[in-house]
Amino acid sequence: MDDLGQAGGTEPGDAPVRAARIQDVARLADVSTATVSRALATPERVSPEARARVLEAIAKTGYVPNPAARTLRSQKTYMVLVVLPDLANTFFSKILRGIEETLFEAGYGMIISDLDGSPEKEAHFAAFTAAGRVDGAILLNGHLFGQSREGEGQPARIGIPLVALCEAIPSADIPHIEIDNRAAASRMTQHLAGLGHRRIAYVSGPANNILERERFLGFKDGLEAAGLPFDPALVIPGDYTIESGVAAGQGLVARTTRPTAVFCTSDEMAIGLMRTLLSAGLRVPEDISVAGFDDIEFAAVAEPSLTTIHQPRRELGQAAATVLIDLLQGRPAPKQIRLETELVIRNSVAPPG
Amino acid sequence: MDDLGQAGGTEPGDAPVRAARIQDVARLADVSTATVSRALATPERVSPEARARVLEAIAKTGYVPNPAARTLRSQKTYMVLVVLPDLANTFFSKILRGIEETLFEAGYGMIISDLDGSPEKEAHFAAFTAAGRVDGAILLNGHLFGQSREGEGQPARIGIPLVALCEAIPSADIPHIEIDNRAAASRMTQHLAGLGHRRIAYVSGPANNILERERFLGFKDGLEAAGLPFDPALVIPGDYTIESGVAAGQGLVARTTRPTAVFCTSDEMAIGLMRTLLSAGLRVPEDISVAGFDDIEFAAVAEPSLTTIHQPRRELGQAAATVLIDLLQGRPAPKQIRLETELVIRNSVAPPG
DNA sequence: CGACCCTATGTAATCGATTACATGCAACTT
DNA sequence: AAGTTGCATGTAATCGATTACATAGGGTCG
CATH class of the missing domain: 3.40.50.2300 (Response regulator)
Incomplete structure (x- = not known):
């Protein structure tokens, strides 16, 4: 008894229950479609009684405005x-x-x-x-x-x-x-330098990437602030992925003179890099320090846990x-x-x- | 010169460039809107010449069908x-x-x-x-x-x-x-048992979770297949998060008699748990083995790298x-x-x- | 008391496509 | 040659809302 109650012309029958339209609500509330629309969009422009009847009818029919129709007319999606x-x-x-x-x-x-x-x-x-x-x-x-x-x-x-x-x-x-990527990278670099590191490697993000450019500038800022020279040989290319961190680690392991600290511009790379160093028998941080960037969830539970820059994501x-x-x-x-x-x-x- | 070329009534002017409509295309191609629509939806029902003109007009105007209008009429989004x-x-x-x-x-x-x-x-x-x-x-x-x-x-x-x-x-x-969560969990359990583990702990997912139920059944299947008794004291509640793995680890560390292996039903929990064990001075896997489930990216680069079940995500x-x-x-x-x-x-x- | 204004509401145009139906024409059948 | 068939196309209804414009009625002010 309390189903749609399809008044007017068409025979109800057991046809597939079509969603209620604004017309149905208007009929049930005994107002025009314009009033229904206004009751929803600008309630203050509709009398309290009409509004109440409309809301009741909406509740009864389970009416939800059709987004396609609304978008077509109002140009808002x-x-x-x-x-x-x-x-x-x-x-x-x-x-x-x-x-x-x-x-x-x-x-x-x-x-x-x-x-x-x-x-x-x-x-x-x-x-x-x-x-x-x-x-x-x-x-x-x-x-x-x-x-x-x-x-x-x-x-x-x-x-x-x-x-x-x-x-x-x-x-x-x-x-x-x-x-402020530049400031953050500078801060990390100075933190490493402040602990006494003189040879600090930098694992970059993808070339041309804006973040990368900023962080790289920050890295150089930090070196300069600490009075350290910039050595291009200590810049290792990466692309923020775990795999590129692993690759960077392999490169480091193969070197004869290694940096004492590595600043990776993503935590993924740092974790991949640590993995490679540890597998090669190097100790982190005793033999080599590793820093990350981003503070993703896994940074705190990596082994060892990762010093990094926290971003409020x-x-x-x-x-x-x-x-x-x-x-x-x-x-x-x-x-x-x-x-x-x-x-x-x-x-x-x-x-x- | 080669802009919209708005024929008919309205003055072109420099008004904000409105998106081309099917009408514009139809006019330019000298066909009806129905033909334009058909040229796109059912090309085989339109003569090659008309189709070519329509496509050309579309290219010229940059016409893209309005999705709201399309959805409203065709009821497909x-x-x-x-x-x-x-x-x-x-x-x-x-x-x-x-x-x-x-x-x-x-x-x-x-x-x-x-x-x-x-x-x-x-x-x-x-x-x-x-x-x-x-x-x-x-x-x-x-x-x-x-x-x-x-x-x-x-x-x-x-x-x-x-x-x-x-x-x-x-x-x-x-x-x-x-x-097949149940079979996978059983397999991992048997793998652990096959290595000689007799006391295998299980870190669960959230109660009522379907995955959890299946994996738990698989865990019991595996114990049974290996001839091991099921000990409710070795079931540790979790919810798939890193944090719950950390908590589970703290519980384990506090115990006097510990299991020799822990099967975590997510990699996140396994990594969090390992972290806690390692921090407490326990060695993985020498003192205690840890297995995960899912094979997320970080499983391979965890320290130690994580034995787990690979899901083809x-x-x-x-x-x-x-x-x-x-x-x-x-x-x-x-x-x-x-x-x-x-x-x-x-x-x-x-x-x- | 009439002009004016404001509020609540209704009527109908509109958004831009799809598509049912109608039509004109060519080709084919008998 | 008349009838049938089928293809290409056009005309116009339709989808379901929003909203410009019109209108009726009640209140205020000079």
């Missing part, structure tokens, strides 16, 4: 695209969570694009945003869509609010949320989402937010033997 | 919801990648819902699917929406295709993709997405897929001292 280079990378997952929870509270959904280094995907997602499937985007990949084909007249005018997270996009005039995500939402809703938003990092001292670093 | 309990958990990220890449190839987008244990969120996403924002969903959380309020007459009739991944949903008649994601896509497109799909696991022998397990 309440969806945000998050673009990231590698979904499987531990570093991003907690950031994502910060983003997701903030968006959720504001009524936005999140669509994730894992670029995976594929230009094909990038083009796809450029089309995606162009087609108006999302109201805005958060970019964690350090560049805009279609950066590759630069000269072609369409210099990535996406036309929706964008926010850069972690990796500021140099040429673009969009807000970015970040940590969840907060970074929250901040990016907050800024984007402000932009979407026409509120002013800061052009740049810089969150504090923290030097976390654990057991993988000690004074040189 | 080309979006899939992925529901998972914890986005920040390493275990899921590679699965997600498998899902994402498969969906992407088939032209589907992915919306992620990180439930985060919040019933509020669950309700929200139930409404989400009910509102028709997605064509289907992949559930990694082990239960359907609204499982809590069972008796209330609406037993989670979502009405869209669903696929369960990893954690089969007992009461629901939906396809599930999984590994990416493939699990791919399989789930493939099944869902088959369902969405009306093709038959298997009710159950079971992928093979692998016992990975590393250095955290050795015969008892």
Whole structure:
């Protein structure tokens, strides 16, 4: 008896239960569809009695506005695209969570694009945003869509609010949320130097990466502040992955004169590198100190536990989402937010033997 | 000169460049909108000449169909919801990648819902699917929406295709993709017993969790196959997190008689547990062997490297997405897929001292 | 008391595609 | 030659909301 109660024309029958539409609610509440719509969007512009009847009818029918129809008319999707280079990378997952929870509270959904280094995907997602499937985007990949084909007249005018997270996009005039990578790297370098290390190796991130450039500058800053010379032979290429840390470790093991400390610009690399050193019979930190960057979950439980730079990942995500939402809703938003990092001292670093 | 070329009524001017609509393409190609639509959806039903003109016009205008309009009319969103309990958990990220890449190839987008244990969120996403924002969903959380309020007459009739991944949903008649948790746990237990361990501890997952139940049964199977008695005192509660592994380790360290081997049902717990044992001065594997489950990236570079059960995570994601896509497109799909696991022998397990 | 304004509501246009149905024409059948 | 079939295409209804505009009624003010 208390099912839909389909009044008017069509025979109810046992047909597949279609979702209630605004029409059904309007009929049940004895108002027009316009009033139903207003009762939801601008309650103060509807009389209390009508509002009550509408809400009752909504409860009875289980009405949920059809998002496609709403989007078509209002040109708002309440969806945000998050673009990231590698979904499987531990570093991003907690950031994502910060983003997701903030968006959720504001009524936005999140669509994730894992670029995976594929230009094909990038083009796809450029089309995606162009087609108006999302109201805005958060970019964690350090560049805009279609950066590759630069000269072609369409210099990535996406036309929706964008926010850069972690990796500021140099040429673009969009807000970015970040940590002070340069200062943090400098601080770690000085920490190592302060313990007495003179030969400090640096395991880099991917070349051309903004983070890498900043951290590398910070490393040199730190050396200079400590009065140490910069030695290019102590720069080891990496790409933030465990595997590249392992490879860097193998290179170190093979050397005759080794650095007394290694600063890895990601925890993954640091953990991979420690693994290789330990397997080769070297002791950490007695024979060689190892420092990381990021403070991922596993840094605290690595053996030895990892001295690293803590990044407030969840907060970074929250901040990016907050800024984007402000932009979407026409509120002013800061052009740049810089969150504090923290030097976390654990057991993988000690004074040189 | 070669911009939109807005024929007919409205003055072009320098107004904000609106996205091209099907109307614009139709006018430019000198056909009706129906033909444009058909040229894209069913090319074989359009003459080659018309098709060529349409494609040319599309290229010229940069036309991309408006998804909201398309969805509104065709009731298809080309979006899939992925529901998972914890986005920040390493275990899921590679699965997600498998899902994402498969969906992407088939032209589907992915919306992620990180439930985060919040019933509020669950309700929200139930409404989400009910509102028709997605064509289907992949559930990694082990239960359907609204499982809590069972008796209330609406037993989670979502009405869209669903696929369960990893954690089969007992009461629901939906396809599930999984590994044979019970057999894998039994195998690991027998491996430990085969090395001579008689007192094997078991660090569990969360109570009521389906995975946990299966693995626990497998553990008992393994003991029985090895002719070992089951001792409830050797079952230590956990919840798959690093922290619970650390806690389990603290419990072990405090004991007077310890097991000679510990089987942790996640790598996170195993790594946290090893950390605690090592800090307490115990040696792994000499004093105590530790085994994990999942084979996450860090298992290979833990110190000591972790003996564990390898789960084909990416493939699990791919399989789930493939099944869902088959369902969405009306093709038959298997009710159950079971992928093979692998016992990975590393250095955290050795015969008892 | 009439002009004016404000509030609550209804009517209907609109968003941009898909698609059922209609139509015109060429080719084929008998 | 008339009828049938089928293809290519166009016309217009439709999906379900939002919202510009119109309108009715009640209150205020000069």
